[in-house]
Amino acid sequence: MSEIRAIADSFDAILKAKNAEKYTYTLTQSEKQELNIESGSFKLMRTVFNNSGTLKVFSGTKMGNVRGNDITEEGLAKLAEDGLAAAESAEEDPCHDIAPDQGKDVFRQGILEPDMDRFFERTKEFLETVKKEYPKINIMMAMASFDRWHWISRTTNGTEFEGFGGQYGFGLEFSAIDGELTTGMNGCGFSMKDLDTPFIDMCDVRQQLEDTQNSLRTKSVEGKFEGTVVMTPVCVTDFLYMLAGNYMDSSVIINGTSQWLDKVGEKVADEKLTVALNPFDERIIIGERGTQDGFRSENVTLIDHGVLKAHMLNLYASNKTGRPMIKNTSSDLVVEAGEKSFAELIASVDRGLLMGGFSGGQPGANGEFSGVAKNSFLIENGKITEAVMETMVNGNLGDIFANIRGISKEQLCDGSTVVPYIAFDGIIISGK
Amino acid sequence: MLQDVLQSKCALFADGVQTVLRGQENRSRRVVMVKGNLVQNARSEEKGVSARVNRDGKFGFASVAEYSPEAAEKVIKAATENAQLLGRHSDGRIALPASCGTGIIPLNGQIVDVEQKLLIELCRTIDDHIAKTYPDLASRTVVYTEDSLDKIIYTSDAYSGHVVSPRCYVYVMMSAETKDGVPVEMFKAMGGYGSFYDHFTNPETLYPQIEELYKRLMDKKEGVYAEAGYKTVVLGGMMGGMLAHEAVGHTVEADLVRGGSVAGPNLGKRVASDLVTMVDFAHTYNGGRADLPVYLDDEGTKAEDALLIKDGILVGYMNDRESAAEYGMTPVGNARGWNFSDEPLIRMRNTCIMPGKDSVEDLIASVDDGYYLIDSGNGQADLTGEFMFGVTCGYEIKNGKLGRALLDTTVSGVAFDMLKTVDMVSDNVEWCGSGFCGKKQPMAVSMGGPHMRCKIMIGGR
Known part of the structure; x- marks a missing residue:
């Protein structure tokens, strides 16, 4: 995820070659690692490598907006072409605009290098705690995910923002079951930048589990x-x-x-x-x-x-x-x-x-x-x-x-x- | 349309595991005009390749935002490693589900792209017509929306094929003010399966539906709040479809049955009056193409209809391959993923309560004091079958005749209780194929239903 600045330079060159005079875009590279739990057991491990390019481009006061996930040279050329065609097709409206120059900045937020072994352990610990302390709770589905992304945003007015971000996320859907009695579905979720706290003690998780058990x-x-x-x-x-x-x-x-x-x-x-x-x-x-x-x-x-x-x-x-x-x-x-x-x-x-x-x-x-x-x-x-x-x-x-x-x-x-x-x-x- | 670059990579499928390799492109087009202002003019295209590997009942899934043979190699390797990783962190092995047949599903259609210019012109023409014909509206919005899925699927022990699913709609939203200056609004979706050229070459064909929408809005402008309570109602076909999807459909998705839904202990039991039969159609309804035809799902299962309720008895669930094996049923193609990066989940397709023998007029005439509920904006349901639908269009029924229009309200109930109160069912079905269902991922779905007389909780002042 280190090439994004070079990709942005390339995109600028493509847009300039197509005589695009006014535009703003954001390019993003992202990774997701997601552990899925079904009925209390590990079920699926999912890895997603994705990209995204969004472009708002103008032809005079006519604006087109396009999005794609192919940020290769060829993909960006198509994105630029489609954006300009969409702008040409639009109607004049001087109210469409982009921000004046906001300067340049780099933002870093959250956690960029995950500890996946500890994340697995925290997840296991959570499932075991629920089984032991909330025996009527049925974890229908839970997702433990780590997301990380790197993005760059530029405008023809001179703004350039670059961002690095990452966070752990944990979400679950659950019900309570006692014989033939079933509650409705409840759910909760939260995001984290560290794994210091057991998931069971995050937010109002205990309260939600207890309330659901009391709703049979x-x-x-x-x-x-x-x-x-x-x-x-x-x-x-x-x-x-x-x-x-x-x-x-x-x-x-x-x-x-x-x-x-x-x-x-x-x-x-x-x-x-x-x-x-x-x-x-x-x-x-x-x-x-x-x-x-x-x-x-x-x-x-x-x-x-x-x-x-x-x-x-x-x-x-x-x-x-x-x-x-x-x-x-x-x-x-x-x-x-x-x-x-x-x-x-x-x-x-x-x-x-x-x-x-x-x-x-x-x-x-x-x-x-x-x-x-x-x-x-x-x-x-x-x-x-x-x-x-x-x-x-x-x-x-x-x-x-x-x-x-x-x-x-x-x-x-x-x-x-x-x-x-x-x-x-x-x-x-x-x-x- | 996608070109097949994946076939040669089937040689990488390992023995002793079940592998699905999927290349996919999602396209969307969107134009939004608010009071004549073009506020959105957007196009998007996303494609990539994914692989899912089932090893001892543990699934590894991986996807890359690139559609190429090299990307296919990468995702097969990564998915295999993910399945192995999961195996190391958990106990027990689950036998792989048996194959339900192999073969090739032929390409079912084409995705036809059109210039953005035509979409904007369509919205402009419709907007101009509304502005000119109905100058007393407080506001108007015209939206063109199109989404299409193009998938190439290869499997180790099931069907493979190339399938497409295009649909496009125009939404018209209108609002007017009551005499007290309070805004009321209504909307209508027009379009269906296929491309722009299948539905919108002549905008004038939409004008009768827009006229009907306007008339109903004018009725609603003079509308009253429903009286809250447990009432006898006639549900219109769109409401019947919502009931089929939200209140019953979700409870009979096998993953939710596993999660404790009310359908679990009710299989083989009466859950509705004997006038109610419900089916999740794959691709064909009543001899014609269903609104959202599905020929092959993302596990490589050839799509067929799923009979869910027969004459009031719950007889089946919607399954993926694994849940079908667990419940002793046959999978019929309900496992679908929305994006290339999404794993398949159990999803509905064209879910419908079947028509009966009564006329709509007879249903309305049979109600002394109740409501005729025509259209719904949204709905939600729970594992227990407790449901809620927003009602955006409805009328009072007094002594068998329609009365004043209703302001927005909500109905609720418990599906398997409410369906037992159905005592008249109309002989026609109305379909709505413009919807999205949310369940971790979005999914295009279609729903249909007849008019039904029943008892239901209605919210109001």
Whole structure:
């Protein structure tokens, strides 16, 4: 993975020979080593050597975007040809652009040389611990992977970023089985830059395994009521991505369907809520360093104590709408911790749910959501009681983020996001 | 299209192991127009070669982003070493599954590429038509999307062949505002198996479907929230297809059965009313080509139909070679990988609940107080068969007649409970072949279903 700079030089020469005057590209070489576990046993060892070349190229103000994995001289020539043909076919639109010169830089993140023997041992240790300490847990599938990559990104405005990165990842899907009783599927995952901690002690793995074992016997909520839903960090992350998609993303600002279209600078959420995209947070292993438009990435606060600070506009959407862009195209989500402990949050709820997952679609443009509460428990009089099944939750994204009862002190750090538990009031909970 | 450079490397297949060598190219094309602005104009091509070696039930897999005889040699060697490595780290040997036949599957079609210019012109023509015909829309998006797979497969003890799978679709999304200024939206996918020239040479043929979409959006603009609870509903064909895929299909994938799905203890038992029969079709439905024909899977199994539920009784699973041996079934071609670098997993193909004898009109007329649920945006299901589908288009039914439109809602239930409540099934099937299924890797899938009267949980205010 050492030739990438020479390949980039060659690509520049190809593009110049084809009279491409304005472009940006990223070339990546990557390796993956992945151990797959099925039903608790080693099943498949997978090695992937891959390449990628993405090119955004202009013909005047017409833009074409192409991607391929052949970065040989011949492959890059074809990529350049296809990109220019796509640009020629496009329509004039001066809003398409690339970042001005951002200088040159080299980034190194994560771990570049893995200890695969130790990785195998950690994985074995995890499987043995689960078998011994959580006997009803059935590990349906697990993946222990090490990914490493080397990339270079250049623009005709002079920017050159080069990156080296690598990380271990571990993810699993599991259920609990007791005779003919089976729970639904649960899952968790995290990434690491070292192997110092046993996997069983990472993130909330123990809690998830314990919760799943406690979900073998379930009940459906009776009737319908408005209650408080305490979402786990994984669930909060899903809801925040839905919120971003419906209220802050470039596409909903361009087409004008966002409910927060003209709300920048205004209070849109509860004052306890602060949400940021922070690629430079030290808890995030591989943070974004260059945006998809070619800018140097920056930490960006989207919601500060309930006030909307920015839409998540890329360069094109910014030029198209005349609104400010952010120099961040990452999903490096960091939600500020609250003042109450998780236990205090639960104790404050008269009737509601602890919700570990949400099975529902992207809400409509109006923010209305409805779906099934997965891996969830009933909360009654401040205590977690029974696991629930066939229980639906309904509400409105904008409304629930304006109606936060509390945010936990505890934050879950899985290597790519940092998120606490959040208790939302005013959610409709209904059973069969 | 791929040229065969792999055949000579079959000589490297070792004795005593099962080897599959696969060369593959994935192509995609995408044009997105939002309110008349061309916001995406993208093409991508990825190709490479992979090998999978099964040694004593431990699989080694390797892939390289290069399609050449040299790359084939490399991946066979690396996959063999990976299988050996795994053998050293684990105990026990599993007997290799028996061969289910050998031979050559002939090439089933062509991948026809078109200039990006034509794709942009198509989207522009459709967008201009919508802007001119429906000026009261709050926003509109037109998307052209195309994905094709081209695979050359060689195996040590199964079928080999060269197979292609091209499909292309135009999505139209519209949104309008209610009288309170709240946006509502709907979308429609149009297209199918084949290339641009098979579906889009005359955009005007799409206009009737766009008109129907607009009318339904105008109904939805005046729509109401469903009343939450356990209701009698008529599920439209698209919802029936979603049910077949999400709620039942996943639970009868043998790897999920092994993982503890509800289908495990229910094989041979009643899981639905006797009006329900469900099949995962390989390549042919009702004498014609299925939406997403599969002739050969990525383990070299010749594709045939998988009968899953017959007259309400669960009779089979979808398998790969190993799980078929484990459950005493015959593999029929469900092991597929999405990219050259993906190992094959058990995946659905054209999964369908079979039609019955009632007319759609009779189904609707039979409901005093319930809902007609026509279209779904997405769905998910669990090992237990507990499912959720988003409903993007639906109407009230009052005294056997359609009433007000519904705003977006969700339905849920437990598949094997809900299917026992099916008491009327329509005589037609609607298919949707534009979908992707997510299960470690994405996969193109098709689903179909009739209208069904049943009881289901519906979410609402």
